[in-house]
Amino acid sequence: MDSHRVWIWIRNIAIGLVIAAFVAVFGQPSGSTPSGAVAEVNGELIPRDVFEFFRDLTASRSREVLPPNLDPAEARKLIDSQTMNNLIYRYIQAQEAEALGLRVSDEELAQELAANPDFQPDGRFDPQIFERSWRRAGFESERSYTEEHRRDLLIRKFRRLISSPVRISDAQVREMLLRERLRVRLRYGLARAREFRDRVEISAEDARRFASEQPERLDNAYQAQLGQYQQPEQVRVRHILLTGEDALAQADAARVRLTQGEDFGALARELSQDAATRQEGGDLGFFPRGRMLAAFEEAAFALGPGGLSQPVETERGAHLILLEERRAGVDKQLEEVSEELARQLLRDERAQAAARAAAEEMLARLGGGGDFDAVAAELGLTSEETVPFGPLDFTIPGIGRVPGLKEAALTLEPERPHADRVFSDGDSFYVISLLERDEPDPGTLDNEMALAREQLESQARGRVLNQWAESRRKRLQQAGKLVQFPLYPAN
Incomplete structure (x- = not known):
């Protein structure tokens, strides 16, 4: 056979x-x-x-x-x-x-x-x-x-x-391998709009003019920050929950200990049956009306700061309530805060324009042969360096994802190290310059050609x-x- x-x-x-x-x-x-x-x-x-x-x-x-x-x-x-x-x-x-x-x-x-x-x-x-x-x-x-x-x-x-x-040429395969193996390292100048805010002055007249000319933007800003301008009254309390047939008797005994000077938080950690808040000393944080059981809420909002309630019965058991803090409600209409919002929007707008202008000025000076770090310091930009990265990296360490920046960085050459435009993610503006460009030796790619061709x-x-x-x-x-x-x- x-x-x-x-x-x-x-x-x-x-x-x-x-x-x-x-x-x-x-x-x-x-x-x-x-x-x-x-x-x-x-x-x-x-x-x-x-x-x-x-x-x-x-x-x-x-x-x-x-x-x-x-x-x-x-x-x-x-x-x-x-x-x-x-x-x-x-x-x-x-x-x-x-x-x-x-x-x-x-x-x-x-x-x-x-x-x-x-x-x-x-x-x-x-x-x-x-x-x-x-x-x-x-x-x-x-x-x-x-x-x-x-x-x-x-x-x-x-x-x-x-x-x-499908036919892939040797040139196409080598181009892909060279592109994927490329690594670059950058120096970049960073102008953050928020760092320019304190340098911007907004007059009352400017704010009023903006409010009258941009009512829609003002209303959008008001709606976006509505939680700041429309807030109900809130209280922050601690409580001790006691359960069982003798819950009220337990609450009376605990209240006596509190009136004799024992710490409410420590006693809550010792006695409270509310597992969710016991380790925090019974702290429930701030809450408005309508969040708690009716009897509990009524007693909590009736207390003054530092006030201790009598035992309060609810379907969960008997509670002792300590009022830590009260926040008054806020009800500010757009008309009351229009100038404040106008100042805020104008300051953001002008700070962003100032940051962009500083980055554009840095770019122009670099084109004229200026020293990167010296120009950045003079214009108030931060000067940083990246670690090496390549085309397959999803983000640039230290920078993140900025539209167009990575693609431009990968085209920079030692003979022309500076990108020809400013890049922005909205609040920050970047000026980039090549520090290192590491390209693989084409002669070392022969062993990878077959696999790369198959992938393509x-x-x-x-x-x-x-x-x-x-x-x-x-x-x-x-x-x-x-x-x-x-x-x-x-x-």
Whole structure:
């Protein structure tokens, strides 16, 4: 028996064992509908467990891309949206593949999984390890997990079939590698508008003129700061909550101890049954009317500063209340604060203009050969340096994301180190100058060419496929065959 026939014989035995193991562990495919779904694509449901699996993958890949200070709720929306779009494209491609007659046999699926080292610690497929894998991944069933593997293979066939040949030249590959490996370091001058505010003088006449000429801006500012001008009366109290059949008797005894000079906070930590405030000495912070139980609120607002209530009964038990502080209500109408707001808006506007002017002046002096640090100091700008960064960095350390700044920085050369314009994120203005530019040696890139070419070709094919899938998606939406279900229960 020659080596080729031996290999075929071994392969067939291995595949047979894997298929047998699948049937033993998973059983025959059933036609049951998944218990939950997040979308329906052309009559096919996307199960929730599939969505959650891919959402976890998307989230893990997004950690290095999303801004670190992004609100968690916003981050979740972005990740959910990206996951849903990718899954819809995925199902559309698989459906189109089947419509073209493409199929993935059980043998092909078994061979794919048999080649996965995660499922074969000793070189053979292990059903128990496979089961742990799909359970750990959060799938509701073995079938759901294996069908996603089958869908992967089907989509690969489809992509090979419809993707037009992509040719990437050596020059394109080298350009990508050189661009991605580039590192630059900057010196930058920073003019913050808030640091120019104290230098701006606003006369009463200027404020009145602004108020009369800009009523809409004034009203918008008033509405944005309404909490400062419209506030109800508030009190800050501490309380001790006592519960049980003898709660009132406990409260009377505790009140005696307080009148004899014991500290309210210390006694609250000792006696109070309110777990939420006990360790804070019973401190409830400030609150307006309408937030607390009626009897408690009435007693609290009736006290004077430093006043101690008699025991107050509510549905929670008996309370002793100490008034720490009272804030009078505020009710200032726009007419009363219009000049104050006008001064504020004018000062912000002029401070921003002054900061921009200082940055523009610095840029002009640098163009005339001025020393960076000396010019910055003379004009009142902060002079700082960055650490090295490159095109793949999402933000510039120390600067963050400023529109156009990173792109301009990467084009600077030692022969022309200064950018030709000022960059701004709204409140701050940046003048940048190149300190270092570190480019890789083209001669060292040969070993990376093949992998880089594969990445570029894959990206190009992906763009073609996504354009096709988006076109198909729009047609399904127009035909009413694409439905997305709520991801989370309504509040």
